[in-house]
Amino acid sequence: MLPFALAIISLVAAGFALWPVLNGSPAGALGGETDSVLGRLLQRKRTLFENLGDLELEHSMGKMPTQDYESMRDALELQAALVLEHIDLLQRTRASDNHDAAARFCILCGESLPARARFCSACGGKVA
Amino acid sequence: MIAADLGNYALMAAMVFAAFAGAASIFGTRRGDPRLLEVGQRSVYVMTGLVTISVIILWSLILKDDFRFNYIAGHSNADLPMMYKIGSLWAGQEGSLLLWTWILCLYSSAAVFSQRRRHNRLLPIAIPVMMITALFFLYLNNFSSNPFAQLVAVHTGGGESAWAPQDGRGLNPLLQHPAMVIHPPILYMGYIGFVVPFAFAIAALWTRQLGSAWIYTIRRWTLFSWMFLGTGILLGAKWAYVELGWGGYWAWDPVENASLMPWLTGTAFLHSVIVQEKRGMLKVWNVSLVCLTYLLCILGTFLTRSGVVSSVHSFARSDIGIPFAIFILGALLFCTVLILKRLPYLRSENQLTSILSRESGFLFNNLLFLAACFSVLFGTVFPILSELATGRKIAVGQAYFNKVEVPIGLLLLFLAGAGPLLAYRKTSVESLRKNFLWPVALGLLTIPACIATGVTSIWATISLSLCVFVTVTIIQEFHKGTRARMRSVAEGYATALVQLTRRNNRRYGGYVVHFGMVLLFLGLTGSAFVREGRGIVSVGEDFNVGDYTLRVSDVSEETLPNYWSGTVNVDIFRDGRQITSLDPEKRYYFASEQPSSEVAIHQSAAADLYLVYAGQSDDGKAIVQAYVNPLVMWVWIGGLVIIAGTLFCMLPPLRSRAV
Numbered sequence: 001m002l003p004f005a006l007a008i009i010s011l012v013a014a015g016f017a018l019w020p021v022l023n024g025s026p027a028g029a030l031g032g033e034t035d036s037v038l039g040r041l042l043q044r045k046r047t048l049f050e051n052l053g054d055l056e057l058e059h060s061m062g063k064m065p066t067q068d069y070e071s072m073r074d075a076l077e078l079q080a081a082l083v084l085e086h087i088d089l090l091q092r093t094r095a096s097d098n099h100d101a102a103a104r105f106c107i108l109c110g111e112s113l114p115a116r117a118r119f120c121s122a123c124g125g126k127v128a
Numbered sequence: 129m130i131a132a133d134l135g136n137y138a139l140m141a142a143m144v145f146a147a148f149a150g151a152a153s154i155f156g157t158r159r160g161d162p163r164l165l166e167v168g169q170r171s172v173y174v175m176t177g178l179v180t181i182s183v184i185i186l187w188s189l190i191l192k193d194d195f196r197f198n199y200i201a202g203h204s205n206a207d208l209p210m211m212y213k214i215g216s217l218w219a220g221q222e223g224s225l226l227l228w229t230w231i232l233c234l235y236s237s238a239a240v241f242s243q244r245r246r247h248n249r250l251l252p253i254a255i256p257v258m259m260i261t262a263l264f265f266l267y268l269n270n271f272s273s274n275p276f277a278q279l280v281a282v283h284t285g286g287g288e289s290a291w292a293p294q295d296g297r298g299l300n301p302l303l304q305h306p307a308m309v310i311h312p313p314i315l316y317m318g319y320i321g322f323v324v325p326f327a328f329a330i331a332a333l334w335t336r337q338l339g340s341a342w343i344y345t346i347r348r349w350t351l352f353s354w355m356f357l358g359t360g361i362l363l364g365a366k367w368a369y370v371e372l373g374w375g376g377y378w379a380w381d382p383v384e385n386a387s388l389m390p391w392l393t394g395t396a397f398l399h400s401v402i403v404q405e406k407r408g409m410l411k412v413w414n415v416s417l418v419c420l421t422y423l424l425c426i427l428g429t430f431l432t433r434s435g436v437v438s439s440v441h442s443f444a445r446s447d448i449g450i451p452f453a454i455f456i457l458g459a460l461l462f463c464t465v466l467i468l469k470r471l472p473y474l475r476s477e478n479q480l481t482s483i484l485s486r487e488s489g490f491l492f493n494n495l496l497f498l499a500a501c502f503s504v505l506f507g508t509v510f511p512i513l514s515e516l517a518t519g520r521k522i523a524v525g526q527a528y529f530n531k532v533e534v535p536i537g538l539l540l541l542f543l544a545g546a547g548p549l550l551a552y553r554k555t556s557v558e559s560l561r562k563n564f565l566w567p568v569a570l571g572l573l574t575i576p577a578c579i580a581t582g583v584t585s586i587w588a589t590i591s592l593s594l595c596v597f598v599t600v601t602i603i604q605e606f607h608k609g610t611r612a613r614m615r616s617v618a619e620g621y622a623t624a625l626v627q628l629t630r631r632n633n634r635r636y637g638g639y640v641v642h643f644g645m646v647l648l649f650l651g652l653t654g655s656a657f658v659r660e661g662r663g664i665v666s667v668g669e670d671f672n673v674g675d676y677t678l679r680v681s682d683v684s685e686e687t688l689p690n691y692w693s694g695t696v697n698v699d700i701f702r703d704g705r706q707i708t709s710l711d712p713e714k715r716y717y718f719a720s721e722q723p724s725s726e727v728a729i730h731q732s733a734a735a736d737l738y739l740v741y742a743g744q745s746d747d748g749k750a751i752v753q754a755y756v757n758p759l760v761m762w763v764w765i766g767g768l769v770i771i772a773g774t775l776f777c778m779l780p781p782l783r784s785r786a787v
Contacts, residue, residue: 001130002130002133002134005130005134006134006137009134009137009138009141009178009181010141013141013145013174013177013178016170016173016174017145017148017167017170017171017173017174018167018170019170020163020164020166020167020170021163021164021167036248039246039341040339040341043339043340043341043344044339044340047340047344047405050405051405051406053631053632054406054632054635055552057609057612057632057635058551058552060612060615060616061605061608061609061612062559062562062563062608063549063550063551063555063559063563064551064552064553064559065551065556065558065559068551068552068553068554072552072553126159126160
């Protein structure tokens with residue numbers, strides 16, 4: 001009874017864990033939105049906008065001298081503009097691409113890839 | 129025995145899958161194969177399932193009173209109420225280490241499940257880090273501290289056979305309290321929760337992805353763990369207050385200190401991470417604090433479980449110290465080397481420009497938290513150090529802790545009020561005058577008010593003055609923010625206040641937490657005014673403590689299945705009027721052959737009247753020990769406010785950019 005139960009548990013556990021390899025399907029992409037270049041930029045954008053909101057609040061509550069507020073706001077807005085531009089560029093490149101997105105972006109880090117690249121220049125991952 | 133064999137097998141198989149999860153994640157990353165990465169993730173789920181099976185089996189064996197098992201015979205008995213039988217899973221070392229592993233598995237699975245589509249680079253490194261921790265605890269579960277070990281009878285001829293006593297030794301009477309049933313799991317949820325931020329910090333260091341992604345990922349995890357750790361500490365304090373019967377709730381016991389230390393570094397991290405988000409500074413601090421908090425969590429478990437220092441948790445003595453020491457030192461070495469190697473990636477994006485700036489405030493706050501942590505650590509391990517040096521264990525005592533921690537605590541309380549009033553980069557004199565005027569004025573006015581009401585302690589006066597100062601700064605922050613919103617958006621005061629707090633929930637949730645700390649400090653300050661008295665009285669006689677008159681009206685005894693009980697009924701009078709009756713009790717537990725005091729407390733916002741029945745004198749009189757503990761209730765209320773504020777911080781904001 002016990003060996004039988006242990007064998008069943010082992011088989012079910014191993015089968016569940018190894019299913020992605022056992023089912024014979026080709027390697028697919030695993031999400032990774034936050035780790036991709038676009039994901040990182042979107043997160044950076046969110047941080048910058050949060051910081052801008054905080055800065056405005058601090059200034060409107062009279063905690064910051066206007067001169068400091070303006071220089072910090074300008075610096076943040078410049079960074080935000082650059083990030084937005086980069087995001088826009090990436091999104092337009094993706095939209096205008098006729099090929100499979102996975103062939104042009106690294107599935108591991110999201111870095112954009114040259115047409116016939118076999119390895120990602122950013123993370124060294126093999127191109128699927 | 130099939131169930132026990134299954135439990136043991138599940139623990140062993142969990143070890144295999146933990147190792148496999150880590151290996152598959154590493155190979156998946158190196159070979160760029162998402163299928164292997166998914167195998168690694170699924171292995172984490174399998175490991176969790178297997179450990180869950182072990183936990184369920186142990187629970188079922190406890191509930192069935194199967195005393196063939198050493199752990200169950202040592203920590204449960206047949207007449208133990210169901211609630212305490214469930215709690216006996218974590219009453220001893222073997223069970224509580226299994227609980228540690230189980231919670232770690234659940235956390236690891238939750239982290240993998242929630243982050244599997246977000247972090248292709250960080251998660252495959254975070255998994256091995258979590259799995260190494262899991263492997264260490266599974267090693268202890270399997271080889272050092274197995275909950276399924278069975279009792280054997282050794283015969284005179286040298287042979288051995290399975291043996292089971294008629295009944296177990298029972299749960300330690302001190303642990304037979306409702307707070308103690310939930311205190312360890314909640315404390316562990318705090319301790320172990322810090323493994324996930326640590327895993328992502330190491331992954332960020334390893335992959336050199338030290339931007340904001342890992343900070344975002346761990347922000348809520350850290351808050352969640354911090355909240356549970358704090359709640360666990362307060363529950364432990366509440367248990368000590370109502371169960372240990374010495375009149376207080378905090379005694380700087382090594383195990384209390386062990387849980388306080390990671391809470392202090394975790395609090396420091398929650399503050400300094402804001403500076404990294406806003407100004408790109410204190411990056412080395414932040415990774416160091418996450419690593420330190422993790423190490424202190426493991427150290428806390430080690431101190432609780434190893435018994436290397438004497439404590440009220442003396443039920444937890446064992447010989448698992450060496451594996452723990454090796455693991456902690458190994459992890460410390462690894463973290464130090466990794467942080468040093470990644471220093472070029474942790475450069476600050478900005479410099480400190482003024483001592484009167486928010487960044488400086490956060491830095492001072494961090495330094496004070498670390499000073500508090502290391503002074504507690506020094507006092508906690510001093511008996512070990514003194515034994516190594518002189519061969520004798522010398523404890524530093526409460527006086528050392530109070531002398532060092534009270535000034536640090538008060539400085540931190542000051543910063544809780546002053547910090548938010550400072551501006552980033554630098555604060556102008558005009559701004560200082562405008563923002564500090566009312567808080568400082570009202571804080572200073574508290575001092576003559578204290579003197580006028582007879583407060584003689586300098587520390588208590590400073591503390592009460594700072595409580596007022598911080599409360600006024602918090603009210604001012606809410607008010608000024610609301611007014612600013614009213615100026616920019618046409619809203620009434622109430623709507624503007626709600627919108628402001630919901631759109632900036634981290635900031636205002638943080639202020640609510642600060643207010644909770646004010647209430648906590650108010651409660652702590654009350655300990656400067658404690659009064660106590662001892663009455664050796666017959667039925668009908670009375671004695672006085674503080675403003676109270678205590679009259680013994682009855683003394684009774686009864687025998688219950690689990691214990692013998694002696695109770696004294698005391699009528700409480702104040703200003704000649706009876707306000708209540710209290711029934712402190714003394715118990716003697718049959719299974720464990722141990723006495724225990726069940727204190728009786730009359731609680732009010734102003735003071736607690738705390739009674740302990742110490743038994744009968746030689747001439748048959750009741751001995752009643754009484755304490756008047758002012759303001760203690762505010763410690764518990766402060767804790768609840770801190771929890772509410774933390775939960776508010778964790779809410780998703782209405783939108784990211786708004787006043």
